[in-house]
Amino acid sequence: MSRISSRLIEEKVFKTIMLAVFISVTLLFVVMLLSIIMRGLPGLNLKMFSAPKGGYCTDAGGGILNAILGSLYLSLGATLLAGAVSIPTVLFLNVYLKKGSRLATLVRFSFDVLWGVPSIVYGAFGFAVMILLHARASLFAGIITIALLELPIIARVSDGILKLVPQELGEVSLSLGATRWETAWQVILKQAFPGLLTALLIGLGRGIGDAAAVLFTAGYTDSLPGSLLRPVATLPLAIFFQLGTPFPAVQQKGYTAALVLIFTIFIISIFSRSLTRSFQKHVLR
Amino acid sequence: MHISGKRIRKDAFARRVMLVLTCAISSLILLIALGLFLKSRFILSGVSPIELFLSDKWHPTEGHFGFMPFIIGTIWVTSVAMILAAPAALFSAIYLAEYAPGKLRDNVKPILDVLAGISPVIFGVFGVLIIVPWVKDYIKPFAQGYLGFIPFLRSDNFTGYSVIAAGIVLALMVFPVITQVSEEVIRSQPQELRDSSLALGATKWETIKYVVLRRARPGIIAAMILGLSRAFGETIAVLMVIGCVAHIPHSIFDAAYTLPALIANNYGEMMSIPLYDSALLLAALILLVVTVLFNIVAWLILLKVEREYV
Numbered sequence: 085m086s087r088i089s090s091r092l093i094e095e096k097v098f099k100t101i102m103l104a105v106f107i108s109v110t111l112l113f114v115v116m117l118l119s120i121i122m123r124g125l126p127g128l129n130l131k132m133f134s135a136p137k138g139g140y141c142t143d144a145g146g147g148i149l150n151a152i153l154g155s156l157y158l159s160l161g162a163t164l165l166a167g168a169v170s171i172p173t174v175l176f177l178n179v180y181l182k183k184g185s186r187l188a189t190l191v192r193f194s195f196d197v198l199w200g201v202p203s204i205v206y207g208a209f210g211f212a213v214m215i216l217l218h219a220r221a222s223l224f225a226g227i228i229t230i231a232l233l234e235l236p237i238i239a240r241v242s243d244g245i246l247k248l249v250p251q252e253l254g255e256v257s258l259s260l261g262a263t264r265w266e267t268a269w270q271v272i273l274k275q276a277f278p279g280l281l282t283a284l285l286i287g288l289g290r291g292i293g294d295a296a297a298v299l300f301t302a303g304y305t306d307s308l309p310g311s312l313l314r315p316v317a318t319l320p321l322a323i324f325f326q327l328g329t330p331f332p333a334v335q336q337k338g339y340t341a342a343l344v345l346i347f348t349i350f351i352i353s354i355f356s357r358s359l360t361r362s363f364q365k366h367v368l369r
Numbered sequence: 370m371h372i373s374g375k376r377i378r379k380d381a382f383a384r385r386v387m388l389v390l391t392c393a394i395s396s397l398i399l400l401i402a403l404g405l406f407l408k409s410r411f412i413l414s415g416v417s418p419i420e421l422f423l424s425d426k427w428h429p430t431e432g433h434f435g436f437m438p439f440i441i442g443t444i445w446v447t448s449v450a451m452i453l454a455a456p457a458a459l460f461s462a463i464y465l466a467e468y469a470p471g472k473l474r475d476n477v478k479p480i481l482d483v484l485a486g487i488s489p490v491i492f493g494v495f496g497v498l499i500i501v502p503w504v505k506d507y508i509k510p511f512a513q514g515y516l517g518f519i520p521f522l523r524s525d526n527f528t529g530y531s532v533i534a535a536g537i538v539l540a541l542m543v544f545p546v547i548t549q550v551s552e553e554v555i556r557s558q559p560q561e562l563r564d565s566s567l568a569l570g571a572t573k574w575e576t577i578k579y580v581v582l583r584r585a586r587p588g589i590i591a592a593m594i595l596g597l598s599r600a601f602g603e604t605i606a607v608l609m610v611i612g613c614v615a616h617i618p619h620s621i622f623d624a625a626y627t628l629p630a631l632i633a634n635n636y637g638e639m640m641s642i643p644l645y646d647s648a649l650l651l652a653a654l655i656l657l658v659v660t661v662l663f664n665i666v667a668w669l670i671l672l673k674v675e676r677e678y679v
Contacts, residue, residue, distance in 0.1 A: 115499065173394055180384055296605050320489075
């Protein structure tokens with residue numbers, strides 16, 4: 085009898101520990117979000133969305149429009165580029181190659197390895213290449229570096245999604261005489277479209293938030309982005325630099341920029357969920 | 370036959386383009402490694418590896434490139450992060466997979482997705498805003514007051530920017546990743562195993578401990594390695610709270626410096642100093658090699674797990 089009760093006590097103890105750990109981590113994340121929202125809200129006004137009037141490290145007034153637009157251009161460009169490279173690759177893996185093909189395994193393996201490469205390595209590599217080409221920090225260089233970073237993310241997520249497309253669908257299309265290209269482009273792609281959109285948005289969210297990869301490649305500027313060949317400001321770097329200054333007014337701008345960034349990432353992920361649902365008219369079930 | 374010629378040519382063309390793209394992507398990692406190696410070979414040939422990896426003197430202007438403080442700093446920060454995050458993530462994963470009501474699980478999983486995708490800078494801001502003051506005002510006075518006899522808890526750094534602050538921030542960053550993967554691994558264990566263990570009279574916890582976790586162990590280890598490699602290479606969040614002092618830390622309350630932070634702070638400036646950019650790219654190469662090794666190990670484990678169970 086006592087043995088049974090001691091076993092049940094062990095169960096109770098561990099269950100309590102698990103619940104306690106889970107709840108405290110959740111609370112910590114709630115504290116995190118609340119603290120940033122509370123700290124950022126006082127600085128949130130329409131002026132934040134105007135162009136800065138002077139250097140980021142002085143309290144010259146103006147907003148962070150340069151960083152908002154810069155992040156937007158940079159991450160949209162990078163997502164389009166990364167999608168244009170990774171989605172055909174993933175289609176190739178899933179439609180052209182046989183199941184269990186060596187090449188497919190190798191490619192998936194390299195996606196996994198690329199996924200794990202820290203963004204600072206992409207940044208350093210990108211900058212090393214730029215030195216080689218005598219190029220200066222620019223929106224273009226930033227787009228390429230962020231595209232490298234997003235590539236494995238988009239590829240892996242969309243690979244998972246293409247695997248969910250029923251195999252019969254492709255077989256039916258092939259048996260009706262369609263080529264593999266037609267099958268991939270007109271059948272599989274259509275079926276997987278909402279999922280692929282989600283993959284792109286996940287990449288976009290990651291790209292918009294990364295700082296280490298754009299630190300050297302996109303640079304930083306106080307003017308609004310105008311040309312592909314000029315440096316651009318990005319939100320994460322705006323936050324990083326502004327918090328690094330000793331002036332409370334500038335730091336406040338950094339905290340508000342953090343609020344804007346969190347908000348953007350949340351919007352993207354909510355958007356990706358609802359978009360997934362509304363784009364399903366071509367999807368067969 | 371003539372009609373379909375164009376379609377077939379189109380198909381063949383598409384196949385060739387896609388094959389080239391695919392091969393380009395697969396060789397990307399080799400390209401990056403090769404590029405970094407070519408750049409860092411100057412420092413590797415100019416400075417002896419003993420000085421590079423075992424010296425704690427970092428004075429690029431005088432030609433001293435000792436990576437020791439950064440390597441040790443990175444190891445400290447990553448270890449603190451993993452000691453904090455691994456048990457918490459494992460417990461949460463077990464709870465979510467085995468005990469939590471389905472509704473809670475369905476709500477938590479998308480939230481974990483979002484958390485895993487939050488910008489590192491945001492975690493850094495949280496570190497500066499909350500964690501650093503906590504460490505300074507509560508954790509450090511408490512630890513020194515009651516546990517000051519333990520050497521690695523003593524420090525004369527009173528700013529709060531420290532190894533432990535960076536460890537806590539990193540732990541929060543890797544928690545969603547480890548929890549997600551471990552939860553999936555635990556949940557994918559066959560229900561029959563649980564049923565038979567329960568039928569033999571084991572309690573639910575005993576079933577988890579002796580049956581489910583034992584079988585899920587390789588997958589959980591892989592999840593930990595993935596988290597570890599994420600923590601190892603994290604840059605901005607660590608940079609914001611670590612203090613950036615190029616000394617070997619002796620206490621979790623000391624300020625330190627990590628390899629990614631070193632690159633982020635110094636690359637792009639002072640390129641006139643000989644070997645400096647080569648040294649920083651060597652740091653990037655070390656990061657790349659270590660994270661790639663971690664990922665290969667995790668990948669092999671997960672592949673083996675997949676083959677065994679399917």
